[in-house]
Amino acid sequence: MDQLQNYLFIAAALFSLGLFAVITRRNAVAVLMGVELILNSANVNFLAFSRFGGMNFNGHVFALFVIIMAAVEAAVALAIIINLYNNYQSINVDEASQLKR
Amino acid sequence: MNIFIEYSLFIFFLPLAAFLINIFFGKRLPRQGDWVSIGAVLFTLALSMAMFAGMIFSYDPDFQVESSFTWINLGDFNIQLGFLVDNITITMLLVVALISSMSHIFSIKYMAGDPLYSRYYAYLSLFTFSMNGIVLSNNLMLLYMSWELVGLSSYLLIGFWFAKKSAADAGMKAFLTNRVGDIGFFIGIMLLFTAVGSVVYSDIFTSVADGNLAGTLLTMAGIGLFIGAMGKSSQFPLHIWLPDAMEGPTPVSALMHAATMVAAGVFMMVRLFPIMTPDALVFVAYIGGFTALFASTIAITQNDIKKVLAYSTVSQLGFMIMSVGTGAYVAAFFHLVTHAAFKANLFYGSGSVIHAMHHALHKKNDHETDPQDMRNMGGFKSRMPTTYRAMLVSTLAIAGVPFFSGFLSKDAILSGSLSFANHHPEHFLLPIFGFSAALLTAFYMFRLMYMTFHNEPRMPELIEEIHESPKEMTFPLVLLATLSFFIFYTLPYFNPFSDQGWFTYVIEAKTSLVHGAPSAHAIAEGIHHSHLPAMIISVLVAGLGFFLAWQMYLKRKLSAERYANKFSTLHRLSLNKFYVDELYARFIYTPVLKLADKIAFLDWDLYDKYVVDGFGKFTEWFADLIGKVDYDGLDQGIVDGTGRTANRLGDILRNLQTGRLQNYILFALFGVILIVIVQTMV
């Protein structure tokens, strides 16, 4: 296993853990934290590929945008969560299930 | 255009015009339009007589005029319709016109006061029209069409008193039974047409003579056509409609079920005799012979005067058919002609009796007693002398007593069968059928006469009210009785023991066109040889029949009851017409109707219901699946499938959509894995 693959594995692990959080957490904020893990894993990928692909700065730029996106997403998501909390007094994802069937 | 064809056109279309006038305007015409129909039929009678005279004067056995036009022309597919006028046609036309005229006249009084009087005459005209079509046709197509129209008019006339359920049933039965026969007829036509490419007799004859059509196929065609004849001529096993048809007005019975419509089958066999293969003829002969005997065994125990005559008709038709089968087709035609006269007469006679009974009962306000039941009659001889005499003459004729017409024709038939058995000893049954039937004929006819006219009245209270029928009704009786004497058929000869005369001259037997069939000459030779023994035997058996009847019903020396008890099984069988109707009901009608119900059920309640109806039904079905195993799996599985699967799948998918977000994601991921696997594996 070379170095690149190490990083890729770390990214894959973070990605999987992020997915796991998204799937299993009931609390919306916790789900959001899982999403952050996923985004970070992608960033690790980008930078790793950048580093071992001939120091390609495109990956850096991409990662930068991802971080911006993460911030935006977190802001909007939290706004929505808080709004929901005001209406439901709960932010457990599975309790928000009026919309079934 | 030949004068005969012109006459034929008139004969053909006049009744049709009468029918149309009467059906649309009859009610509004004076006398409800009966004169239209009567006039038309009398005119055809006059024309027929003119043609007959022409025939007699020319006295040419080979006389033949034919005229056709193309009815359907598709290029290769052509159907020609047309008339063929030869001696057979002319003779038959006369018979039809005569009997028909008699019926028309007889009905004036018989049907007087009926609310649908004009329609009755319209139907009679329609019948005459269709019957003339059968007679005049020079091709199978027009024959078949007229054949069916005869079926229609018989349906209408038998069911004329439709408010009576039995009449309506009988009409339908007649039509349907005829249609069963028509299947055979139709198949025969198709076989011939396919081989010949034409429906015209002469083309077919030429083709058969050329050997284009032979062997089994021709036999099949012949038998097919014969099955049609069986239907019309009421041969076993399609005879069931005729006795029931007596539900119709009696003049109708006389017209159709004695003289004309039922004769159509025989007429067709006579016309098409040249293409009948020996094999087919054997079949024909056996059917005819058996019917002759079978029907007469039923006739001996019937108490309804018209039923006796009906079975007698069946039996006589059996004679004719047998005769065709044995090759003596001229004899068959001869018997057809003579039988037409005397049997029509018998029917008119019985009509007269019934009419009288009916009026008497009506006067007595008795609506329970059956006016047709001979057990209620007796001693009418003095009250209705004309009727009695006329019927007696006809009875003698039908029984085959010398000096009467029936003797001549029956004798010819019996000698034909005897000769046939001589040549083909394996067919010894045929003459036995014939002679036994002749014996029984004499027996039941005299039984009828004795029960009706002789002895003391069984209902003495009625006898005062029984009167001779009016002129319109007795005139046909007298006329037809006269025609039952031999002399009209043997002219210019006066030999009462030989059928030799104008008839056998102009209606000359033609050799069958089928290869290997015996020549007309050979057949005639055989008949000639068997003539004497046949005559002797027939006179003997007729005498024996008469004697038995005389002993039993007039002298009461022999007790009918005792014999009935002695042979109770046979008696019951005969009385109940051998349960043929019941057997049919049990083994044909009921199963077919049940099958129809089953199919309809299958179609509508199973197949259809579960194709598209599966929606929604599924849940219900699933719930009580355990208790409900009565539908078979196949139907459920295949037919219901579509709708239900869609529904069930929908349910499952809907449950996926739980509203719980993370399940969605889980499924999405699962989908991703699935796609990866598919993509890598494929």
Place this chain on the structure above:
Amino acid sequence: MVSNILSWLIWLPVAGMVAILLIPRNKVEVIKIVAAVSTGLQLWLAIMLWLNFDSATGSFQFMENVAWIPSFNISYALGVDGLSLPMVILTPLLSFLCIFVSWKIDRGVKGYFALFLLLDTGMIGVFLALDFFLFFVFWEVMLLPMYFLIGMWGGPQREYAAIKFFLYTLVGSVLMLIAILSLYFTCGYTFSIPELIESAPSALDGSLWWGMSAIKVIWVLLFVGFAIKIPVFPFHTWLPLVHVEAPTAVSVILAGVLLKMGIYGILRINYPMLPDAVFWFAGALAVLGLINIIWGAMCALAQKDLKKLVAYSSINHMGFAMLGMAAVIAASGLHGENYIAAQAGITGAVFQMFNHGTISAMLFILVGVIYDRAHHRDIDGFGGLAKQMPVYAGVTMVAFMAGLGLPGLSGFISEFMCFMGAFPVFRVIVIISTLGIVLNAAYFLSAYKRIFFGELNEKYSGLSEIDGRELFTLIPLAVITLILGVYPGPFLNMIKETMSVLIDQVVLIGNFAVIP
């Protein structure tokens, strides 16, 4: 002679529809009159067409052709030949009569007649279209008004019947669409029916789809589409239901015209375009015809509902036509070039198509007449009506007799020709199917007996006799039935050249070697 007569025929009803939509909805009489006038004019045009029709040629006449969507090679192409002309006459006739049949509609009159006229356009469009795409559009256009007419003015189960009808036919038409497109792409990028007839047989020759000849695949797709309309045995169950639920006029149109489209389609499309498959399928067609005859008759025999009986009789009658169509292969060398049989069969089938149109229309109108009076159609619920309504009984007798194929009425000739044609090729099948002759008679007569004969049911002693308007709708049909039954010559002359061309298209171009 009007120029563009075919376009006029098609668009006249639409003009009527637009006019009706503009009339206020409470002016009921005006609406009806407009409907009657527009269909009447259409009928007049159809008669003009017939009078000017040249029956000496088997090719298309009065052709119109305007490019419609050039990018997809779709054109507005119309034409008429001996195959479509009978239906082009029948459709306006029945539409015109049906306006009077529906005269008593009292609910949503405006919508009813507007939809009815649209239906009229769809139907006649199907028969006149010479562009496959146009054909398909008209084919579907006709579905919509049908759906609404059944669903809004039908009987108690109308919603179910309407959707069932729609679903069934849509299944057929999507399959047809697939076939149309397949033909388009494989046979020279054209929708023109005459061009496809030219090009399809050779273009498809030898191409295999999933180990099966493309010809067969397309045949099956088209056939199922048309078979549902006919309807052929396993696809028939919509018919009784829809007939029972539909209002009288719709039943008349359905039986009189819509069912014919299936047969028309097969003869117009399948036969000339896929002649090879005709040989492959003729046997199956005959068997299906047999099943239709027997199955339909048996089901009819068991019915208690008069309308359902008539509906099943349609299934039965269509069987005869199928039998006749199958006979076309008789003209091939394989069957001894028996042109006699082929002509008889295929002409008989077309004739049967027309005859069933008039006869079943009569039957349904008659059912409607009695239903309007007694408010039920239970056969056993009547009895003895012949005494109460003699004229009605008489007309019914004519219709029933025509239905059971009585000589002298048109149904007989066509059935007879179908049988005659099919016999040399499908001997056993035809012999079995002649049973249908008896069964036909059995169900018609037993129904007649139960309704009209016997003692008069006291409940109906007040039933009024058939009135003038109803007679007006029946008599033309009865007269046609009678005239064609006695003298079919003019009619057959009108179609025979086209039929000859069709037979040649099948047997001369068709390669009757076994196709994979």
Place this chain on the structure above:
Amino acid sequence: MSELLFWFMTAMTIGSALIVVLHSNLFYSALALVVTLFGVAAFYVFLWADFLAGVQVFIYIGGILILILFGIMLTNKISSVNISHSKFHQGIAAVIVMGIFSILGWMILKTPWLHIVQQEPSQTVGRIGRLLMTEYLLPFEVASVLLLSALIGAAMLSRKAN
């Protein structure tokens, strides 16, 4: 040495990520996320992306994480126990996620990734900046629109109803 450091960081990152995912106390999870994000930042450094490591620390830890903590504070009682689904649900999720992970692992091992050896760049900020001003100018501007929309949205949602 750097090898050892790498593995240590790996262990720390993954370990803390596990806590993020599994810990039943949301607050601890958030704190563990800090550690994880730091770990990731360390990897960025290993990967010669010092600028991004800085950005990571500033924006993620300084911005997003604080935001998340606010979210937790505002919406939850901190000791809310059952923030995760049932064990059964977790089991299924674990299976699926393991599936994904193994697919990814397989992919990582099997694929011949690009390996272009390169010197560590002297500076990264300049390169990134230049890219942002040239090739990625438009995305850069679009990001502003993105932020604007988030701003409008968040403001709209959290504004007191009028």
Place this chain on the structure above:
Amino acid sequence: MNNLQSLSYYWPELLLVTIILTAVIYDLLTKPSESQRVGLLVFAGLILTLFANWFTSAERNITLFLDSLALDPFAQFFKTIIIFSTLFVILISRKSNELRNYRTGEYYTLIAIMVFGMFLMVSAIDLIMVYLSIEVVSISSFILAGYLKKDQRSNESSLKYVIYGAFSSGLMLFGLSILFGLTGTTKFFEIQNALAGLDTSSHFALIIASIFILAGFGYKISAVPFHFWTPDVYEGAPTPVTAYLSVAPKAAGFALAIRFFHVLFTDAGLLLDSGNGISTIPWPQVLAGISVATMTLGNLVAIQQSSVKRMLAYSSIAHAGYMLMAMPILSGNGVFAIMIYLVMYLFMNLGAFFVVIIVKNKTGGETFEDFRGLGWEMPIVGIVMALFMLSLTGIPPTAGFIGKFYLFAAVIKAGPAFYWLVFAGAVNSVISLYYYMHVVKVMFFEGESKKKLLFPSVLESTLIITLAVPTLLLGIYWTPIAEWITNSLRFYYQSI
């Protein structure tokens, strides 16, 4: 083309950004009760943009901003579609009672931002642009879905949307990172070149990357199995937003997907029959499978709905499935079919949703029960709704049929190998008939003739007729549309 030069080709978008900013400022200056006016501003601005878009020269394909964006007729086609749908949605929104209680300034601003995002989506040819544009659209739609702050259902749909959206974009991002790793670049053209020389042992990674990216696209066009959010969000969101989401982002998603797959996996525009290494990956089959799964699921579940709105949501999944039919055969015909379908779909789907809004304004509900007897009570609305339903089913002579016709034609043209796909489409059309006709049935077959008829307001009538007329007319004569699309695709197959 460098950044400065690009600006001269970029003025539709610049105009749009100006409108967004103006709207934000204008919103600040208006009273809440008059916030509808922002909508009018955006409406006017969009019309300008429409013209700007039309007049922007696109005689050939050019790339802008150093290969970040493509400016080609293809993109312009989709932009036009997007603008049209937005214009309709703005008008529809003004008529919706749901939004009446809210300040709608931000609403219209967000819609404008979304339009901007979609403009980027349809022309993005850079991975970063792809990601960012999708996010712009997503973020705006999250907020729009939750715009009814006081409505729990709206909140909930918003939450689901945001989580699902974040998850999907995370997945896509991961995929993008792998793709970046494989090719070392973010530009489509360079990716295309790189992939052409890719070793076959990398194909597995390529597949994984593509599938993960597909998750992002699939989520936008709601293809199975990434569709799960659709019904919930569609039901909870304000109806105009639902209508919008079901048309515009879907169109943009298709544009993006077409471009992406076209660039990555095709050889001269054909997925099939090419010797290229990438073509050996069984993409067509997988896409076809997804297509069938999508339409089948959408239709089957739609049957069971009791709410018309939710039924339409599922049906929009099904329509995505139909359009996906043409994806496996990324030939000119396939793309053409998708494009023409989108045009047809725009009118009929927006129309159907607008009728739902009218009904909801009248009865307060959107279940089938609320539609009972509508045809008798409001004949115009009923007839028009019936038309939309028929068109959605694909019955001639309506626009929907033409769409389906082209889709089927495209697939059939590809040869018998894909007949099963056509059959699946055909079967699904039939299934869909059942629930679409259910609406018609409820509207016309139930209920009774009314003495007094109701008519929608003039504006509503105009709008509904404006949507209905093309739905009918395009079913009869669609040559202009076909030519427009042909022109739009003129360069597409030459250049890329």
